[in-house]
Amino acid sequence: MKITKVETIRVDEFFHVLWVRIHTDNGLIGLGETWYLPRAVSSVIHEMYAPMLIGKDPMDREALWSAMFGNVEGFGYAGAELRALSAVDTALWDLAGQAVKRPIYDMLGGRCRDRVKIYNTVGSYGEIQDNEFEQRDPVGFLQNLLDDGITIVKAYYMGPYAAASGGNFISRKDIREALAPLAKQRKALGDQIEIAHDGGGQWQLAPAMTITQAMDEYDILWQEEMIRPINVETHLKLAEVTKAPICAAERLITKWHFREFIERGAAEIVMPDLIWTGGITETKKIAALAETYQTPVAPHDWTGPVNVFACAHISMSCPNVMVQETNRAYYRGWYDRFVEPNITIKDGFLFAPEGPGLGTRLKKSVLDRSDVHVETTTEAREWNWPGFIDPGQKTPHWYSPEVPAKGAKRGVPPAPARKSP
Ligand SMILES: [Mg+2]
Structure with missing residues (x-):
């Protein structure tokens, strides 16, 4: 099971709420949520977490949590970064539960x-x-x-x-x-x-x-x-x-x-x-x-x-x-x-x-609302902690959007390949 798309969804009526949906190649959709400054949270997700997640196995929740946290903990972390991580983590658990057909x-x-x-x-x-x-x-x-x-x-x-x-x-x-x-x-x-x-x-x-x-x-x-x-x-x-x-x-x-x-x-x-x-x-x-x-x-x-x-x-x-x-x-x-x-x-x-999973779904009608705002990420990118020296590159770098996840040497190593549900 691989992550193929990450969406953030918000509506003007409840302007502090942000939902996250994580899609996989076997058609499952995991749902997460957070609250407060949703545009800031959405930016964190689409700028950093979503590109890190594309192509990854959502069953590897601990490794993904650590990889995402590792890229934000240097700034005190208790802000939009952690609200974003909370929403993403919830969606990953929802996916894991659906994959094994059990409640979380x-x-x-x-x-x-x-x-x-x-x-x-x-x-x-x-x-x-x-x-x-x-x-x-x-x-x-x-x-x-x-x-x-x-x-x-x-x-x-x-x-x-x-x-x-x-x-x-x-x-x-x-x-x-x-x-x-x-x-x-x-x-x-x-x-x-x-x-x-x-x-x-x-x-x-x-x-x-x-x-x-x-x-x-x-x-x-x-x-x-x-x-x-x-x-x-x-x-x-x-x-x-x-x-x-x-x-x-x-x-x-x-x-x-x-x-x-x-x-x-x-x-x-x-x-x-x-x-x-x-x-x-x-x-x-x-x-x-x-x-x-x-x-x-x-x-x-x-x-x-x-x-x-x-x-x-x-x-x-x-x-x-x-x-x-x-x-x-x-x-x-x-x-x-x-x-x-x-x-x-x-x-x-x-x-x-x-x-299975959380036991609830976002209604389809939410996406048809006139006040809905949806942002989507489908492309993988590798992120590294600022100043990290790539042993292969020998030069410090910050953000390399051109490096695809597949075969990338930098950042947290991908989990070993295995058959997931
Ligand atoms: Mg209180």
């Missing part, structure tokens, strides 16, 4: 469970306007989630106050005001619902400490990104004064970012975002690393219909998955306009996808 979770070690408990992140789309609902009627909103079978919610009580002070200061009066809805929710619903809190990385340490201590009386499930994950010591200081577990999350990119936070206990709950942190390949490793420190994982999902499928395979196959994030405004509001089938979520659980 079977290739990751099989199922630890056939459904995973979900929590709902507050979001809005179309008729589901949960942000407005929560503001207008905080108790009614949670009751509505409970009626839906959803018993865990993640909320953002402090957002406007962080914006007002730049995250540098919070008064006691503001805290009381900000937490008034939470106080009402707990009083009315008691322990019928679990409430997690996301600070969006908006605070400095001192106000974050004040806020988390004030919230402790409401038995918060976790405190996520009250501060940005750029300093392990500040996380440990926050954990010291906070009753709720500290969650380090979607801003950590690759196992190398997560490592120190996990090892030193600065991430008491680990929340990788699969389509930002390095795809299925990397998320499985982050979960295994967390497992060695007896730390649970809660896959992050906030973006598009393919990520939630990819996360589902991680959630089914990793023993230490605690709960899966979902957004009902999205999976009910717009996902089924883009993929078929849609993810199955009911009674507060997400069910294992069925069928």
Whole structure:
């Protein structure tokens, strides 16, 4: 099986979402996704990764991941390069699963469970306007989630106050005001619902400490990104004064970012975002690393219909998955306009996808939309790390677009030839 074409697809309506489709010579199409600055991500894919992939065997996921990462890691890498790699990696896993006719979770070690408990992140789309609902009627909103079978919610009580002070200061009066809805929710619903809190990385340490201590009386499930994950010591200081577990999350990119936070206990709950942190390949490793420190994982999902499928395979196959994030405004509001089938979520659980690979496909109708933008690469080119000296050429070179993949001596050697499914 050889890769013949790499496509990136985006639509103006959801202007941050980018889909990647990887085609092979046996007619299979693998699907991946990422989110944020899709034109920058698309440039990375078509300038570098796609030409590296053409002619390669998609079964060699580890070697391909390492080859792509090796060409971008010199610049700090946590940007469009890693979002692009995440989307491509997901598409390669989808192809591998389709090739052996098994769901991806079977290739990751099989199922630890056939459904995973979900929590709902507050979001809005179309008729589901949960942000407005929560503001207008905080108790009614949670009751509505409970009626839906959803018993865990993640909320953002402090957002406007962080914006007002730049995250540098919070008064006691503001805290009381900000937490008034939470106080009402707990009083009315008691322990019928679990409430997690996301600070969006908006605070400095001192106000974050004040806020988390004030919230402790409401038995918060976790405190996520009250501060940005750029300093392990500040996380440990926050954990010291906070009753709720500290969650380090979607801003950590690759196992190398997560490592120190996990090892030193600065991430008491680990929340990788699969389509930002390095795809299925990397998320499985982050979960295994967390497992060695007896730390649970809660896959992050906030973006598009393919990520939630990819996360589902991680959630089914990793023993230490605690709960899966979902957004009902999205999976009910717009996902089924883009993929078929849609993810199955009911009674507060997400069910294992069925069928080979990811278990979903991009709908054909997406390509017929008037606001669609498709870019395609079909030509192989070799890439090398800048400054690499080609032993054959004896001269440093940067990018040699004229060198075809076949027979090329530079870059990562191609995997040994073998019969692939
Ligand atoms: Mg978050």
